[in-house]
Every structure is written in structure tokens, then in C-alpha cells.
Amino acid sequence: MENQSYAVATQTIAFATFMVAILRLLPTLQRALKLAKLPSSGSNPSGENQRAYFLKYTRKLYRDGYRKLKNSAFRMVASDEIDYVVVSPRFLRELKSLPDDVLSVNKGVEKLLESHYTSQRIDLPVMIKTIKTDLTPALGRLNDGISEEIDISLERFLPSSEDCTSVVVYKMVAEIVAQVSGRVFVGPELCRNPEYIEHSINFTRELMDAANAIKRMSPWMRPFRAGRLPELQRLRSRRERVSEFLRPIIQERNQAGSKPDDMMQWVMGRDTSADFDTLVSGHLLLTFGAIHTTTAMVTNAMFTLAVAKEYISPLREEIRSVLASNDGRLTPRALQQMVKLDSFMKEVNRWYPHTVVTFRRYVQKPITLSNGQYIPAGVIIEAPSDAINFDPDIHTDPHTFDGSRFYKRGQSADPGKISRSQFVATNEEDVSFGLGRHACPGRFFAANEIKIILARLILDYDVAMPEGLTERYSNIEFEKNMVPDATKMLIFKRVQGEKL
Numbered sequence: 433m434e435n436q437s438y439a440v441a442t443q444t445i446a447f448a449t450f451m452v453a454i455l456r457l458l459p460t461l462q463r464a465l466k467l468a469k470l471p472s473s474g475s476n477p478s479g480e481n482q483r484a485y486f487l488k489y490t491r492k493l494y495r496d497g498y499r500k501l502k503n504s505a506f507r508m509v510a511s512d513e514i515d516y517v518v519v520s521p522r523f524l525r526e527l528k529s530l531p532d533d534v535l536s537v538n539k540g541v542e543k544l545l546e547s548h549y550t551s552q553r554i555d556l557p558v559m560i561k562t563i564k565t566d567l568t569p570a571l572g573r574l575n576d577g578i579s580e581e582i583d584i585s586l587e588r589f590l591p592s593s594e595d596c597t598s599v600v601v602y603k604m605v606a607e608i609v610a611q612v613s614g615r616v617f618v619g620p621e622l623c624r625n626p627e628y629i630e631h632s633i634n635f636t637r638e639l640m641d642a643a644n645a646i647k648r649m650s651p652w653m654r655p656f657r658a659g660r661l662p663e664l665q666r667l668r669s670r671r672e673r674v675s676e677f678l679r680p681i682i683q684e685r686n687q688a689g690s691k692p693d694d695m696m697q698w699v700m701g702r703d704t705s706a707d708f709d710t711l712v713s714g715h716l717l718l719t720f721g722a723i724h725t726t727t728a729m730v731t732n733a734m735f736t737l738a739v740a741k742e743y744i745s746p747l748r749e750e751i752r753s754v755l756a757s758n759d760g761r762l763t764p765r766a767l768q769q770m771v772k773l774d775s776f777m778k779e780v781n782r783w784y785p786h787t788v789v790t791f792r793r794y795v796q797k798p799i800t801l802s803n804g805q806y807i808p809a810g811v812i813i814e815a816p817s818d819a820i821n822f823d824p825d826i827h828t829d830p831h832t833f834d835g836s837r838f839y840k841r842g843q844s845a846d847p848g849k850i851s852r853s854q855f856v857a858t859n860e861e862d863v864s865f866g867l868g869r870h871a872c873p874g875r876f877f878a879a880n881e882i883k884i885i886l887a888r889l890i891l892d893y894d895v896a897m898p899e900g901l902t903e904r905y906s907n908i909e910f911e912k913n914m915v916p917d918a919t920k921m922l923i924f925k926r927v928q929g930e931k932l
Contacts, residue, residue, distance in 0.1 A: 466808040467507055467515055473497030474509040483511040487648065487911050491818060494518065494788050498819035505805050505813075513651035514543060515811040521820055523801050524791065524860045527813070528868030530799070537870045539794030540812055544912075546646040549658045550639060550667060552720075553713040558703040563873040566698040567616070571880055572764050574616060579762050581615040581623065582608065582884050590893075594926045598898060601734055602918035605885070606633045606727045612881060613722045617695040617715070622681065631674050635716055636724045640913070642667040647911055675712050682711055724915075725786055726878050730885050731916040732784040732907070733777060736833070737890070738897050738922050739904045743835045744890060747773055751887045767883045773890075775839035777882060778855045781864055782821045783833055788912040790863045791815035817863045818914075826861050855879050896923045 474493040476485035486493065486509065497506055497518060505523065508516040519527065527535065538554045545552045585608040591597040610632040614623025622628055645663040646654060658664060682696075691697050699714055700706065706714075737744060750772045758766040792814045799807045807813065822830040827837070842853035852859055856879050858871045865872040872878075889895070898921055905920045 463515070463808045463810050466806060467517075467811065470505060470507050470517065470805060470807075471501055472507040472509055473501060473518075482509060483650070486510045490911050491788050491909055491914070494816045495819045495822065498816045498823075502819075502823070504803065505801060505807060511651075512647075513654070517795075517807050517811050517813045518789075518816050519791075519801075519813050521815070521860045521863075523803075524815060524863065524867055526802055527791075527793070527799075534795070534797045534799065535793035535813070536796050537793055539796075540792030540814075543794065543812060544643070544792060545639065546643040546658075549646050549654065549664060550642050551671075552639060553710075553717065556710065556714050556717055558699055558706065558710075559714045559717055560873055562695065562698050562702055563877075566702070567695060568873070568876050571877060575762070575764055575767075575880065577615060577620070578612060578881060579884055581612045581620065582881075582888060584624070585611040586888060590924065592926065594928065596896075596923050596925045598921045599924050600918075601920065601922050602727060602731045602916055605730045605734075606723065608885060609727045609730070609881070610723055612885075613719075613726070615694075616877070617718060617722075618681070619692045619694045619696075627677060631670070631677060632719050632723055635670055635674060636720045638663070638667045638670050639720060640724075644910060644913075671712075671716070674716065675708075678712055678715065679708070682708060721872075721874055722878065726881055728784075728786050728915055729777070729781060729878075729882050730889075733780045733882075733886055734889065734895060734922060735905050735916060735920070736780055736784075736835075738895050739902060740833070740835065743776060744894075747776065747890050751891050762884050762887060764880070767880055770883060770887065771842060772836065772839050773883060773886060774855045774879075775837060775842070775853070776835040777879075777886070778838045778853075779833060779835050781855070782827070782837075784907055784914065784916070785818055785821065785864055786914060788816065788818045788914065789814040790817040790866050815863045815867075820861065820863065892927055894925045894927055896925075898923050 474486060474497060476482045478485075493508065497508060498520075501518075502520050503522060505517055505519045508518050510516055532538075541554050542548070542552075545554070547554060588611075589604050589607045590599065607629060610629045611623050614628060614632060617623070618628070642661065642663040645661050646658050649658060649661075682700075685692070685697060685700060691701065695718065696711070696715065699711065703710075750770055754766050754769045755762070757769075792812055795807055795809050795811050795813060798809050801807065820826065824830055838853040838855075842850045851857055852862070856865065856875045858865050858867050860867065865875045905917050907914050907916050
């Protein structure tokens with residue numbers, strides 16, 4: 433009798449456990465059934481290791497999928513712990529206006545950075561508010577200081593010899609960008625501190641190293657093994673050291689009567705209740721968004737100029753002409769007048785973006801698109817920005833690099849459409865900086881910084897490939913990320929008689 437009761441109890445527990453498992457899996461099964469109705473792209477034709485196949489051929493897979501299914505939404509077979517739905521530009525107008533409780537940009541970025549494991553905070557609205565309300569309107573006031581800091585950093589990090597000098601470009605540009613961005617973020621004294629510059633450069637690299645290490649791991653193993661990854665341990669150590677570095681600075685600002693005119697102080701003034709962890713996390717988020725994207729853009733431009741020398745003379749002439757008409761100062765007005773440089777920057781960014789996709793959003797509530805396609809909750813939607821950049825219906829002869837492409841388009845456009853050809857433009861056919869109210873808020877600061885750095889480098893230096901190489905360095909691709917090779921060198925030689 434006792435054995436029979438035990439058997440019944442065991443069966444009851446087993447059945448209950450089975451039912452709980454079914455109930456927990458039910459939403460996943462329902463989502464999978466609904467997703468199965470969408471066309472898919474990216475499957476490994478050999479049927480082997482789909483995750484490794486996706487990581488290796490990501491850019492090609494998105495381009496192929498977009499070319500075949502550009503007028504619909506489709507599933508990208510990534511074999512990740514979450515499903516990805518790629519949306520055509522035709523749907524972006526209707527999607528960009530949906531509220532955050534339907535499409536969450538924060539949760540989309542959290543997946544990009546694997547925040548569940550890296551502990552990188554994203555939901556910091558005070559940072560976005562401060563960039564939009566304090567930083568962007570202040571660019572006119574800050575521009576002279578930015579220009580001054582670029583001069584100081586170039587003298588510090590780029591050899592001043594008039595002889596040919598080999599320079600590791602990415603490293604040099606990263607140091608300049610860290611110092612110059614730091615001038616705006618934490619002020620002129622701290623931004624030149626070698627420890628501050630080292631933290632600014634290496635935090636983002638170590639964050640992405642950790643996120644990529646997690647992405648390489650099987651989704652089933654991440655909860656058990658991710659915490660022991662050496663990349664994640666290095667990131668934790670970095671965050672602790674940054675906290676200790678910033679602690680006395682934040683404490684001093686809380687006690688001091690004077691208020692510096694920089695981003696950290698604007699954040700502290702805008703949110704007086706922000707605790708230490710929020711201020712540090714906000715600063716790290718700001719660093720992540722600013723340093724390496726700007727560094728990559730400048731490096732890509734210099735790599736391109738080293739093999740496309742036909743652009744140097746017209747760009748130099750434009751820079752000289754604009755300086756002459758603006759009393760030798762690179763004011764915001766002067767930067768706006770550099771339309772050929774702006775076009776060159778935009779074409780470089782079209783060819784060498786930092787990511788394959790933008791407009792990442794986590795779907796929190798189901799969506800029915802205007803063509804009737806249904807997208808369930810619990811997936812990430814994304815726009816295939818790299819594939820859009822090479823769409824022949826959008827760009828004439830897209831596989832030819834044309835640094836004057838957007839200059840010519842702007843010259844021939846209706847006055848109301850000229851802005852669509854600018855580097856900072858966002859629209860349904862150009863989502864490099866995102867789209868809608870969540871488009872990159874720091875792009876105006878970044879554009880100014882990039883233009884001033886490039887104007888100085890183009891005017892003051894000749895640049896060439898080393899050892900007689902004639903082809904541009906290839907960028908490094910991993911999953912959805914694309915970056916210039918940080919180990920490659922160019923030959924710099926100061927132009928006699930030129931000085932910005």
C-alpha cells in the first residue's frame with residue numbers, strides 16, 4: 433500500500449513537472465509557429481553548424497536575403513537564443529512611430545551587448561536627454577574648444593617630423609578621439625590624463641570582446657559558462673577600475689561650488705538624484721557610443737584616401753577656401769560649408785559601416801505590417817542597413833566608390849531634399865544612424881569632430897600605403913560588426929607650408 437501511494441505521488445509530481453515545462457515552452461512554440469509563416473533566409477546549405485555559418489558569413493547572408501526578399505519581412509536564421517526578423521525600408525515609416533511599449537530600442541541594444549551577462553546598463557534616459565538638450569545645442573559654443581583639443585592631441589599623438597613616418601592609424605586616431613571627446617565629457621584637464629584616455633579606449637574594446645565571446649558560445653551553455661569567460665572577467669575588472677578612477681572626481685564635483693561646462697556636470701545637474709553607479713554607467717555608455725565609432729570612421733576615411741588620392745586635392749582646396757571665408761576658424765558654419773568633405777565621409781560610411789544592421793528593436797507586443805505579415809512578440813526586428821546601402825534602386829552604380837556621390841546628389845536635389853544627402857541625415861533609405869526619435873542623438877557632435885580631425889589631417893599631411901601596397905586594407909568582420917584593422921599602418925608626411 434505504501435509503495436502504491438509512493439508510486440502515485442511520483443507519477444503526480446512527474447505529470448505536474450511535465451505540465452509546467454509544457455506551459456513554459458508554450459509561448460516559445462506559439463512564437464515559432466507564427467514565425468514559420470514568414471519567409472526565411474540564411475540557412476546553411478550543408479545543414480552543419482548553423483551558428484558558425486551565420487557568424488562567418490553574416491554580411492553576405494543579410495545582403496542575399498534582402499536581394500531576394502526586399503519587399504517583405506523575413507526571418508534571418510542565426511541559431512541564437514532569440515529570433516531576428518529583417519524588415520524592408522518600405523515598413524520603416526510605419527514602425528518608427530510605434531511606442532516603446534511595442535518596440536523597445538533599449539532591449540534591442542541589450543541583446544547586442546549581451547547585457548544579461550556583461551551587466552552594461554542601457555536604460556539611462558538622462559543621458560539621451562542631456563545629449564539632445566545640452567550637448568547638441570552647445571556645439572556652437574564648444575566648437576573652438578574641440579578644435580583646440582584636436583590641435584593639442586594631434587601634436588601629442590602624431591609625429592611632427594617632416595620625414596615619412598609609419599603610423600598605426602587606428603591607435604593614433606583612438607587616442608585623439610578619446611582626448612577630444614573627453615574635453616566635452618569631463619573637461620580639458622581630465623581628458624588629457626593618460627589613465628582616462630586608456631580607460632576610454634579599452635572599455636569599449638573589452639565590452640565588445642566580452643559580448644562577442646558570449647555570441648560565439650552555444651546559447652544553451654551561456655547561463656552555465658559565460659560568467660567564467662576571461663573576456664567577461666577582464667570587463668568586470670575594467671569597470672571596477674573606471675569606478676575607482678571616477679569616484680574622487682564625482683565626489684569633488686558634488687562638494688565644489690563651481691560647475692564645469694561639460695557633459696558629466698550637465699548630467700549631474702539634470703538628475704540631482706543620480707547615484708554614483710548611475711553616473712559611472714552613464715559615462716561608460718557615453719564612451720561606448722562615442723569613441724570607437726568615431727575612430728572607425730576617421731580610420732576608414734584615411735585608409736580610403738591612401739589609395740584614392742584623386743580626392744585629396746579637391747578636398748584640400750575646399751578646406752582652404754572655407755577657412756579663408758571664415759577667418760581661419762572651423763566654426764559650425766564653416767563645417768557646414770565643407771560639402772565635398774561631407775559627401776566623402778558619407779560615401780566612406782556607406783561602404784564601410786560599423787554594423788550590418790541598424791534600427792534594432794525588441795518586439796514587446798505583436799505587430800501586423802501593412803502588407804499583412806504578422807510579427808510576434810519576443811523577437812528582434814532590424815533593418816539591413818548595409819544591404820540597403822548597396823541597393824541599385826536607391827544608389828546608382830552602388831558597387832562603385834564615388835566620394836562625390838552625395839555632393840552631386842545635393843547639388844541637383846530640390847532645396848527641400850538637400851538635407852537627405854548630408855552625413856547626419858536619417859530617412860527610410862539611409863538608416864546608418866538609425867531612424868525616428870531613437871536615431872543616434874550624438875551624430876551631430878560626432879560629425880563635427882570627424883570633420884575637424886579629417887580637415888586637419890588632409891590639409892597638413894600626405895598619406896600613403898606602406899611598402900608599395902596599392903589596395904585598401906580590408907575591414908575585419910565578425911557577426912554583425914565591421915571594423916578597420918587596428919594593426920595596419922599608413923605613411924604620414926607633413927605637407928610643407930600647410931598648417932590649419
